[in-house]
Amino acid sequence: MESTPENQAPSAADVPAGVVTSPPVAPAAGSYLEWGPVFGGAVVALGISMLLTQFGAGVGLSAAADATLDGGGVSWNVLIAGLWVILVALASASAGGYIAGRMRTRAYDADANEVEFRDGVQGLVVWGISGVFAMMAVSVMTALAGLGAALDAENASAEMLANAASAGIVFNFASAAGSALAAAGAWFAATTGGSHRDEAIAIHGVVPAYLRPYLKRV
Numbered sequence: 001m002e003s004t005p006e007n008q009a010p011s012a013a014d015v016p017a018g019v020v021t022s023p024p025v026a027p028a029a030g031s032y033l034e035w036g037p038v039f040g041g042a043v044v045a046l047g048i049s050m051l052l053t054q055f056g057a058g059v060g061l062s063a064a065a066d067a068t069l070d071g072g073g074v075s076w077n078v079l080i081a082g083l084w085v086i087l088v089a090l091a092s093a094s095a096g097g098y099i100a101g102r103m104r105t106r107a108y109d110a111d112a113n114e115v116e117f118r119d120g121v122q123g124l125v126v127w128g129i130s131g132v133f134a135m136m137a138v139s140v141m142t143a144l145a146g147l148g149a150a151l152d153a154e155n156a157s158a159e160m161l162a163n164a165a166s167a168g169i170v171f172n173f174a175s176a177a178g179s180a181l182a183a184a185g186a187w188f189a190a191t192t193g194g195s196h197r198d199e200a201i202a203i204h205g206v207v208p209a210y211l212r213p214y215l216k217r218v
Contacts, residue, residue, distance in 0.1 A: 032107070032118050033118075033121065033122070034103075034104050034105060034122070037099065037100040037101075037102075037103035037104050037122060038100050038122055038125045038126055038129065039129070040099055040103060041095075041096035041099040041100030041122075041123075041130075042096055042100075042126050042129040042130045042133075043096075044092075044095055044099055045092040045096030045097075045126060045127075045130035046092070046130050046133055046134065048088075048091060048092040048095050048096075049088055049089070052084075052087075052091065052092065053088055056081065056084045056088070078171075079170060081171070081174075082170045082173070082174035085171065085174040085175060086174050086178035088178070089134075089175075089178030089181065090178060090181045090182050090185045092130065092182070093123075093126065093127045093182035093183070093185050093189075094182075094185040094186060094188070094189040096123075096127070096130055096186065096189075097122070097123030097124075097126050097127065097186030097187065097188075097189035097190040097193070098123075098189040098190065098192060098193040099126075100122040100123055100190055100193070101120075101122050101123055101189065101190030101192065101193030102193030102194065103197075104119060104122050104194065104197070106197060106198060115194060115198070116191050116194065116195075118194075119190045119191045119193065119194030120187040120188075120190050121190075122190050122194075123189055123190025123193075124186055124187055124190075126186055126190070127182055127186035127187075131182070
């Protein structure tokens, strides 16, 4: 079924007989950024990020200062944990961006390109808000870890301190890369959510077939 363009109301042929319709109302100036969907998407993004982070910590995906390769380099555990940080950032921002884009009010006063831009900005704002809170949490954790390391510095060898610095570099790089990919993922997911909104695609259209029976309404 073809979708109605953003700036065009349904034609008379599409309206059942006897039904009175009114032309779509353009949103008021300054309301293009809708904070309700943005904060909702940010909350979902933070929730997914916390869940996946706890899962990763539970299976040992953390920066262990004394876990090194035979050659003295950073361990595979730290490298995999860095990749996990990137995956968590991308998955959480994409989920939040999709929700923000799909929940945004459909704009009838803009063409397809403008609508895509507005939906994408919704996703970027979700990424920004959730990223700020996530970085605050990381900063607190890093400060606490640094305090613990300072207390144990007298008992730590030079090799242990070097390994801890290497692990920190890996995680800092992973955080930056994850943040950049998360921004792109949030934009793409938000525009996809907006497209699904305009085309009235059911949520089962984006859910794998083997999961659909468990998500159907009863």
